[in-house]
Every structure is written in structure tokens, then in C-alpha cells.
Amino acid sequence: MDYDGDFSAYAAARWGNLVRSAVVLGCTLEDAHDLAQTTLLRCYMAWGKVSKADDRDAYVYRILLNCHRDSRRRRWWGERPTSVLPEQHVPDSTPQVESADAIARALDDLSREHREVVVLRHLAQLSEQQTADILRIAPGTVKSRLSRALAQLAANSHIADLAEGRPR
Amino acid sequence: MSNDAPATLTRLLDEMPVGQPPLADVLASGRAAKRRQRRLQVGMVSLAVLVVIGGSFAFSRVLGPTDSDTLVADGATNGNELHATVEVDPDALTSRELVGGEAVWDPSDGALLYASGPRYSSSCPPEPTLSNDDGSLSLALAYRAGANRVCTSDAVPVLVTVTGLESPPERLTVSEEGNPSQVVEVTVVPSPPAVNEPGTDTVYGGLSCPFSEQTRAALDIPGPGQPTPQEAVAPFLGSLSISAVHTKERAAQVIANDADGAAVIVYTLTKQEDGWWPDGYTECRR
Numbered sequence: 528m529d530y531d532g533d534f535s536a537y538a539a540a541r542w543g544n545l546v547r548s549a550v551v552l553g554c555t556l557e558d559a560h561d562l563a564q565t566t567l568l569r570c571y572m573a574w575g576k577v578s579k580a581d582d583r584d585a586y587v588y589r590i591l592l593n594c595h596r597d598s599r600r601r602r603w604w605g606e607r608p609t610s611v612l613p614e615q616h617v618p619d620s621t622p623q624v625e626s627a628d629a630i631a632r633a634l635d636d637l638s639r640e641h642r643e644v645v646v647l648r649h650l651a652q653l654s655e656q657q658t659a660d661i662l663r664i665a666p667g668t669v670k671s672r673l674s675r676a677l678a679q680l681a682a683n684s685h686i687a688d689l690a691e692g693r694p695r
Numbered sequence: 696m697s698n699d700a701p702a703t704l705t706r707l708l709d710e711m712p713v714g715q716p717p718l719a720d721v722l723a724s725g726r727a728a729k730r731r732q733r734r735l736q737v738g739m740v741s742l743a744v745l746v747v748i749g750g751s752f753a754f755s756r757v758l759g760p761t762d763s764d765t766l767v768a769d770g771a772t773n774g775n776e777l778h779a780t781v782e783v784d785p786d787a788l789t790s791r792e793l794v795g796g797e798a799v800w801d802p803s804d805g806a807l808l809y810a811s812g813p814r815y816s817s818s819c820p821p822e823p824t825l826s827n828d829d830g831s832l833s834l835a836l837a838y839r840a841g842a843n844r845v846c847t848s849d850a851v852p853v854l855v856t857v858t859g860l861e862s863p864p865e866r867l868t869v870s871e872e873g874n875p876s877q878v879v880e881v882t883v884v885p886s887p888p889a890v891n892e893p894g895t896d897t898v899y900g901g902l903s904c905p906f907s908e909q910t911r912a913a914l915d916i917p918g919p920g921q922p923t924p925q926e927a928v929a930p931f932l933g934s935l936s937i938s939a940v941h942t943k944e945r946a947a948q949v950i951a952n953d954a955d956g957a958a959v960i961v962y963t964l965t966k967q968e969d970g971w972w973p974d975g976y977t978e979c980r981r
Contacts, residue, residue: 535718542716547708556711564717571725572732630707649701650708677701686703 534574537583538567545591548646551634552595556627562598566591588651589661592643633685641676648673752847777859779823779834783815787854795852798879800863807857807864807881809834813871814850821872823855832860833868902950903957904979913975920970924949927971928962935960947971 545566549559569590570577580586634642640662647658648669659666680686788810793799796812815821821836834855863883870876902909914931921927924940924947935951938958945966953959960978964971 531722535722538718538721539716543713546713547711550708550711551704560714560717564721567716567721568724568728571721572728627711630704630711633704633707649705680701680704 530574533578534571537578538570541584541587542567544650545587548588548591548650549595550627550630551646551650552592552642553631553634553639554595555631558598559627562591562594565594569594582653582657584651585653585657585661588647588653592646592661633680633683635685636679636683637676641672641679644669644672645676645680777825777827777832777857779825779855779857781820781823781836782854782856783817783820783851784854785851788852791854793854796869796877796879798867798869798881800881800883802863802884805858805860807832807860807867809855809857809867809869809879811836811853811855811871812869813874814852815872816846817849817851819846820853825857830864831866831868832857832864833870835870837870837872902961902977902979903959908980909977910980911975911977914973916973918969918972920967920972922970924962924964924971927964927973931962931973931976 542563545563546556546559549562550556552562554562566587570587577583577586637645643662644658647653647661648655653661655666655669658669662669664672788794791799791801791808793808793810795810795814798807798809800807811821819838822839824835824837826833826835834857836853836855864881867879867881868876869879921929924942925937928937928949928951932951935953937949938952938956939948939950941948941950947964947966949962949964950958951960951962957979960976962976963974965974966972
């Protein structure tokens with residue numbers, strides 16, 4: 528498969544998880560789309576390295592976390608100028624936004640470090656060692672962070688309401 | 696409290712619509728970014744090359760040939776044992792009193808000298824090519840073909856020295872870089888007057904004794920000048936007699952013999968406004 532085709536296949540397969548991961552990291556749905564798109568753009572620029580990496584997903588999620596940290600550190604440059612106006616008629620996305628907003632509120636108590644561990648371990652399905660390598664922390668720290676994060680989620684009333692189907 | 700929080704979170708995330716991946720936008724943006732990256736790389740490489748060239752140029756300007764340096768290009772030799780060298784030395788031309796486009800034969804060195812008409816970069820002298828067909832000597836000066844060198848922007852004349860000629864040619868056909876061929880008349884530099892540093896067996900001025908037995912003295916007399924060289928030396932002759940007088944313009948020699956007829960002293964004289972004055976003499980030790 529050629530360069531673009533290989534990348535396109537990979538990007539299409541990972542798009543959903545990248546957006547969800549961005550939401551868990553604390554982005555709004557729109558920001559999550561931008562973050563996922565920026566991540567894929569960086570992947571495309573370095574696709575030669577990404578495609579040869581031992582673990583592609585680990586490489587790509589490392590990019591995702593770096594992009595997210597960059598976006599919080601300085602002005603957001605994720606949106607690029609384009610010759611085609613992006614403002615187009617789209618269907619009402621209120622339900623989707625509400626859903627993302629509910630997740631965001633549910634995860635509101637988690638710190639950035641805890642969110643990153645949840646994303647890498649649960650969404651990206653990376654091992655403890657891979658997670659530790661990406662976050663540059665010890666595997667034991669990954670365990671403890673994940674444990675605390677899950678404990679916080681278990682105690683979260685929003686999650687409990689959502690699980691029992693009560694109004695959000 | 697729920698013990699199923701991760702599962703609930705995962706279900707909520709799965710239910711969240713994420714839309715279609717904007718692959719076309721990502722590919723278009725990625726290609727454009729790659730083009731920009733390539734242009735930037737090309738620009739950086741070009742800049743690096745310019746910096747290297749500029750640095751080399753500046754280096755050659757700073758440490759290039761100075762007035763006291765002489766840069767000599769490799770010579771050219773043809774099958775007739777002729778050899779030419781190019782010398783880049785501004786002082787070389789002035790010391791030989793040569794002007795641009797002039798060719799002279801130096802008999803003392805047995806060499807033909809040619810001062811270039813056009814000027815050349817002092818760090819990149821032209822290379823000479825000689826040919827001597829049917830007695831017609833030709834010299835071509837040109838930069839080395841295909842050479843990719845960094846040259847200083849100054850312009851100096853070069854001096855070409857051709858050796859191996861048995862006799863001075865009458866003409867020299869010169870073809871210089873970027874100029875039409877021209878025929879230059881070769882001027883023969885007159886030989887410098889021989890300096891008579893006599894050997895030990897040389898007899899000076901007709902004296903009868905060897906040079907090693909001769910002594911010289913200067914005369915400082917009150918004057919006035921005398922009408923003839925003979926009268927001027929008369930006070931110093933004593934028992935000697937004048938055997939010969941040689942006069943040339945304002946100089947003269949008077950040779951005197953002893954009683955045995957041997958030439959033992961030679962007076963040198965100079966003619967001043969009031970007559971002849973003896974300057975000194977060379978005599979055999981007695």
C-alpha cells in the first residue's frame with residue numbers, strides 16, 4: 528500500500544478513539560475533533576517513522592498527548608487557515624454535544640495526569656509499560672494513578688446517574 | 696457509588712458520535728506542509744551553501760595573495776622543451792619595467808617575459824599553453840576548463856616567463872582569456888654592462904703586474920684643471936714616462952712606464968669645466 532493509502536487506512540480506523548480520547552482528556556467535542564485532526568496531521572508528516580514504529584498506537588497516542596499539552600500551554604494553533612470556508616450547514620449536533628458534556632462533567636474531578644492514564648490504559652489499550660514509557664513515569668506510578676482515577680470515577684455521582692439512566 | 700464506572704464511561708464514549716475522519720483535509724494539509732518543509736529544507740541547504748561560499752570568499756580575501764606574495768601557476772611544457780610559468784606578483788612587472796601586453800627577451804636569463812594585457816584574479820591565475828609551430832611561438836592564457844573555484848574579485852596583471860628558447864623570437868602570438876589573438880613584437884633587453892671584477896691574473900689597464908699585485912689610490916688635489924690629461928698627471932710622474940693616453944668624451948686614462956718599459960701605473964682623469972683633473976691611480980706594488 529502506498530504512503531497516503533496506508534496512512535488513510537490507519538487514520539480511518541483510529542479516528543473515533545482519538546476523538547474519544549481527546550474528550551476524556553478534557554476537550555469539548557469541537558476541540559476534540561481539532562486535536563484528533565492535528566494529531567493525524569503530525570502522524571502524516573512523520574508517517575515514515577510512525578509506520579515503522581514497534582507500536583504504532585503508542586507512537587500516535589504520544590503525539591496526541593503532546594498536542595494536547597501544547598494546546599494547553601500556548602495559543603491554540605490547531606485550526607489552520609483554509610481557502611474553503613469551514614462554516615457550512617451541519618445537522619443539529621446538540622445531542623452529541625450534550626453527551627460529550629456529560630462525560631466531561633463526569634470526568635471533571637480527574638486531574639490531567641489521571642485522565643492521561645485512563646486514556647492510554649482504557650482507550651488506547653496500551654500496557655502498563657507502554658503507558659509508563661509514554662508518560663515517562665514508573666510502571667508502579669501508572670498503577671497507582673489508574674487505581675486512584677478509577678476510585679474517583681466510582682465515587683462520581685454523575686457516572687452513577689448515567690449508569691442508572693437518571694437524568695443528567 | 697458505582698463499581699462499574701469504567702464500563703459506564705466506555706459505553707458513554709462508544710455512544711458518543713465522533714463523525715467521519717476528515718481524511719481529505721488531513722491529506723491536503725499534510726501535503727502542503729510537506730511541500731513547505733521541503734522548500735524550507737532546500738532554502739536551508741541553499742543558505743548553507745551560500746554561507747560556505749561566502750565564507751570561502753571572505754577567507755580568500757583575507758588570506759589571499761598580498762603584495763608581497765607571489766602566486767605561480769603550474770607551467771606548461773610542450774614537446775620542444777619549452778616551459779611557461781605564470782607569476783602573479785604586482786612587483787614583478789614594475790621591477791622589470793614592463794607594461795601590459797609587452798613581451799621582452801631577457802638575455803641574462805635566456806627567458807621570454809610577457810606581461811599580460813588583461814588582468815586576472817590574483818587567487819586564480821590563468822594557465823599558460825605554449826605552441827611553437829614552424830618557428831612561430833604562440834602563448835594562450837586561459838582559466839582552467841571546468842574549474843569550480845572561488846576567486847577573489849581583484850584584478851592584477853600576470854607575468855609569463857617562457858624558458859627553453861634557444862634564441863629570442865621576433866614575435867609572440869598571444870591569445871588571452873576573453874580577448875582576440877594578437878601578435879606582439881618581442882623587444883630584446885640590452886645586456887647589462889659587464890662588471891669587470893678582475894680575476895687574480897687579470898692585468899688592469901695594461902699594467903704589467905697581476906691584479907693581486909695592484910693597489911689603488913684616490914687623488915685629492917687643489918687644482919686647477921689642466922688643459923690635457925698629460926699635464927694633469929705630470930706632477931705625479933716622477934721618473935715615470937707616459938706610454939699611452941686613452942680619452943673618451945670626458946674620461947681619460949694615462950698609462951706610465953718605468954725605466955724598464957713596464958707599465959706600472961694608470962691614472963684615471965675626468966674633464967671638468969676648467970680642464971682635466973686626476974681622480975686617482977692604480978699601480979703595481981713596487
